[in-house]
Amino acid sequence: PAERASDSKPSIWVEYTQLAVDCKAVNLGQGFPDAPAPKFVTDILRNYSDNPSLTAVHQYTRGYGHPKLVKALGNLYSELYSRENLDPNNEILVTVGAYLALYYTFCGWIQEGDEVIVIEPAYDCYVPQIKMAGGKPVLISMKKPKDASSSSDFKIDFKELRAAITPRTKMLVLNNPNNPIGKLYSREELEEIASIVKENDLIVVADEVYEWHCFEKPMIRFASLPDMYERTISIGSAGKAFSVTGWKLGWAVGPLHLLEPLKVIHQNCVFTCSSPTQAALADAFDIEHAKFKSDPENSYLLKGLSKELKKKRDFLAENLKEAGFNVILPEAGYFMLADFSKFINTDDQKTDEPRDVFFSKHLCRNMKLATIPPSAFYSDKKGKMENDTMIRFFAFFQSKLMKRWKRPGKFFI
Numbered sequence: 059p060a061e062r063a064s065d066s067k068p069s070i071w072v073e074y075t076q077l078a079v080d081c082k083a084v085n086l087g088q089g090f091p092d093a094p095a096p097k098f099v100t101d102i103l104r105n106y107s108d109n110p111s112l113t114a115v116h117q118y119t120r121g122y123g124h125p126k127l128v129k130a131l132g133n134l135y136s137e138l139y140s141r142e143n144l145d146p147n148n149e150i151l152v153t154v155g156a157y158l159a160l161y162y163t164f165c166g167w168i169q170e171g172d173e174v175i176v177i178e179p180a181y182d183c184y185v186p187q188i189k190m191a192g193g194k195p196v197l198i199s200m201k202k203p204k205d206a207s208s209s210s211d212f213k214i215d216f217k218e219l220r221a222a223i224t225p226r227t228k229m230l231v232l233n234n235p236n237n238p239i240g241k242l243y244s245r246e247e248l249e250e251i252a253s254i255v256k257e258n259d260l261i262v263v264a265d266e267v268y269e270w271h272c273f274e275k276p277m278i279r280f281a282s283l284p285d286m287y288e289r290t291i292s293i294g295s296a297g298k299a300f301s302v303t304g305w306k307l308g309w310a311v312g313p314l315h316l317l318e319p320l321k322v323i324h325q326n327c328v329f330t331c332s333s334p335t336q337a338a339l340a341d342a343f344d345i346e347h348a349k350f351k352s353d354p355e356n357s358y359l360l361k362g363l364s365k366e367l368k369k370k371r372d373f374l375a376e377n378l379k380e381a382g383f384n385v386i387l388p389e390a391g392y393f394m395l396a397d398f399s400k401f402i403n404t405d406d407q408k409t410d411e412p413r414d415v416f417f418s419k420h421l422c423r424n425m426k427l428a429t430i431p432p433s434a435f436y437s438d439k440k441g442k443m444e445n446d447t448m449i450r451f452f453a454f455f456q457s458k459l460m461k462r463w464k465r466p467g468k469f470f471i
């Protein structure tokens with residue numbers, strides 16, 4: 059294989075999804091909702107599929123995004139970023155999931171040897187994507203106190219962040235809310251990041267796919283901070299917004315000067331994404347957006363999703379605590395970290411893999427419960443080993459799945 063594709067092993071999703079199937083385990087690993095998708099969303103898609111004569115829906119559509127969808131996203135983000143003049147035809151690019159928006163961003167902006175700041179734990183595709191684009195990931199790792207109990211306990215060391223910046227630094231990747239921690243950055247933290255990126259003239263890749271999954275406080279979109287729109291590529295996901303991860307539609311929003319190279323790659327690699335799901339998504343966003351003012355209490359994005367998710371988060375937290383885990387309660391997102399150090403006796407581990415890998419494999423094989431080891435979200439050895447007594451649980455599952463998992467009472471090895 060080409061060098062840029064040669065240092066890879068199966069990703070954590072490839073490996074652990076197979077392991078869960080092989081072990082016939084209850085899967086709280088990979089994040090996808092197992093409850094039915096919202097009916098109003100699937101009804102829209104069904105109406106389109108029932109109407110084969112709709113050329114604009116069943117044939118290729120506009121390359122950079124279905125006209126209806128970019129319009130709907132433009133209206134939505136104009137409001138969310140408080141920008142009256144967001145031009146949907148220039149400042150939005152629809153992609154195959156957030157994954158591709160991220161990859162276009164790195165490929166479109168990174169010159170060989172450019173440095174990109176990644177804050178760990180970080181979603182696992184950033185580092186390989188940056189490397190494939192010819193860049194050098196520069197990792198800083200969030201600090202957490204030993205007795206952390208909330209995702210807000212994880213903090214960036216801003217001195218470390220400033221020290222990591224060199225004349226080659228081009229970008230900073232900010233995942234808010236964060237996967238896997240569930241951290242929701244505070245205004246102070248975001249403002250500090252904003253002043254650093256301004257001082258150093260950096261581009262920000264704001265991966266905000268969990269923007270609608272906040273439990274108590276709403277999130278602050280990075281592009282809405284003063285002067286930040288001009289230097290930010292914000293990334294979203296239909297899969298996360300409407301709990302339809304299989305639709306694989308995502309988008310990048312930003313000023314034309316930042317989106318231009320992404321569009322060049324897109325027009326030659328994908329050209330256009332699936333039309334019926336784009337059309338359906340546009341209608342779903344329009345319906346929702348109208349409710350923001352007229353009927354916020356019944357809006358899926360403003361209320362329904364986070365309400366349902368919070369119930370499940372609390373259910374999971376309660377069960378994990380009862381079983382003896384030390385739970386780190388997330389402020390947002392799909393996931394929950396829980397510390398298992400109480401259960402392990404390090405002498406039992408004969409391998410030199412991180413303890414979370416060892417423990418999660420034990421859980422999957424022997425307790426029939428699949429989880430994800432967060433060491434997959436660290437690429438440096440030190441970060442992996444310092445933070446390896448937690449596992450990540452997917453929280454947005456149906457409760458009946460939890461019942462199928464016969465709680466063994468103890469998890470000791």
Ligand code: PMP
Nearest residue numbers: 155156157181237267295297308
């Ligand atoms: N970023 C983060 C933080 C994610 O958790 C995910 C999950 N899939 C993605 C990007 C990719 O999203 P999509 O499925 O829309 O490609």
Ligand code: GLN
Nearest residue numbers: 071087088089090237452
């Ligand atoms: N984003 C999801 C997660 O973190 C799914 C990842 C994937 O399937 N590639 O679990």
